[in-house]
Amino acid sequence: MKKLLLILSAVATATVAQAQTVIDFNTPGELASDFAGFSNFSQSATGGLSNSGSVTLTNSSQIAVYQTGQDITGVDNGTFGMYFQYNGADTAGRPFSIGITSGASDTYSNSGTTTGTDLRLVLFGAGSGDNYGLQLINNGASFATSLANVTLVDGDWYYIALNIGGISGGDFTGISGDLFASDDAGNLGAGLKILDNGGTGGYIQTSSLTADSDAYVFFGGQNPTTRGAAVADNLTFAIPEPTSAALLIGAAGLLALRRRR
DSSP states (O other), rough: OHHHHHHHHHHHHHHHHOOEEOOOOOOOTHHHHHEEEEEEEEEEESSSGGGGOEEEOOOSSSSEEEOOOBOOOOSSSEEEEEEEOOOOOOEEEEEEHHHHEETTTTHHHHHHSSOOOOOEEEEEOSSSSSSSEEEEEEEEEEEEESSSSSSSTTTTEEEEEEEEEEETTTTTEEEEEEEEEOOOSEEEEEEEEEESTTTSSEEEOOOGGGGSBBBEEEESSSSSSTTEEEEEEEEEEOOOOOHHHHHHHHHHHHHHHHHHH
């Protein structure tokens, strides 16, 4: 029996999901050394969650691209998220985005699109005031937009997250977006908005990124400081791989064989 338990333990270890990565910008120079594609963002030793390190966003249509490529070909319930502080500005346009792109140096154009293939979630506003919604964009084209009816509060923190359920036949499946309230220590509060195809499990989009072993996580915005975002912190992403059904079936077979004996 002890031998069987050791075998099952090894199977469980082999199917553990990939750990979450958190970039907290508490180390001086983290933005400059680990990101590219930006020119006017700056890192500060204060101003972030718990008044630790953060990134100050400036009036510039650009993104900061994390330079370590991520293999997303086996993504299973992956999440890409980041905290931002609202600055009470005009909501017109897209003040903040989080997503993945094909190139390590992709940057925003004036229209808010990237120069390569990308999938992103955008904080979306229309007109003046503090009302926001969410928008999902695939390769520069919007495929889902929520009503802009969430009222954000000047100086408050929020968490925005792009979720991908999986990959099937070259399509991303289960794509959704979330917007949460947060305190200044990063503790999530109420869920303010979800964009998930009416609760039916998320959207499906065809993308060449589904076969990309070097996808790059990015954050940024189209004129962020004049349109709703001032400071960003704690870029967080987890890209778990699917549980190996073959290994589990093998373990079940070993257990059945042991019982027969």
